[in-house]
Amino acid sequence: LVKEMLKSDYCQADETTTNVINSEKHATDREYVWMIRAVTEKLAAFFYEEGSRFGKIIKNLTDRHNCNGYLQCDGFAGYTSAYKPHILHLRW
Numbered sequence: 001l002v003k004e005m006l007k008s009d010y011c012q013a014d015e016t017t018t019n020v021i022n023s024e025k026h027a028t029d030r031e032y033v034w035m036i037r038a039v040t041e042k043l044a045a046f047f048y049e050e051g052s053r054f055g056k057i058i059k060n061l062t063d064r065h066n067c068n069g070y071l072q073c074d075g076f077a078g079y080t081s082a083y084k085p086h087i088l089h090l091r092w
Contacts, residue, residue: 002045006062008038009069013058015076020051034058055082 005011014035019028031051037044049057055078062071073079080087 001043002036002047002061003065005036005038005041005043005045006065006067007069008041010039010072011067011069012037012039012072013079014074015053015058015078018048034061036061053078055079058082 012035015032016035017030018033020031021027022029029051031048032053033046033048034057035044035046047061049061053076055076058073058079059082061067071083
C-alpha cells in the first residue's frame with residue numbers, strides 16, 4: 001500500500017509518539033510511529049521503524065519507493081536534514 005501511495009503527486013508525512021511495552025524493564029518506552037497520507041487518493045498508512053524519529057527513516061522509505069511527488073511535512077529538523085537541499089519551507 002505504501003508503495004502505491006508514494007506514487008501520488010502529493011503526500012503528507014508526520015511522526016508521533018507511542019508507548020511500546022518493554023518486557024525487560026517491565027515498563028513502557030516512548031517511541032515513534034510514522035504516518036504517510038496520499039492526499040488526493042484519500043489513503044493513509046502508519047508504520048513503525050525501530051521506534052526511531054530520525055529523518056533517515058522517512059527518507060529511506062521515500063527513496064525505496066521512488067517517491068517523486070511533493071511531500072508535505074512540518075518543521076521537524078529530521079525532514080530538513082534528510083531532504084537537504086530539496087526542501088522548501090512555506091508559511092502563510
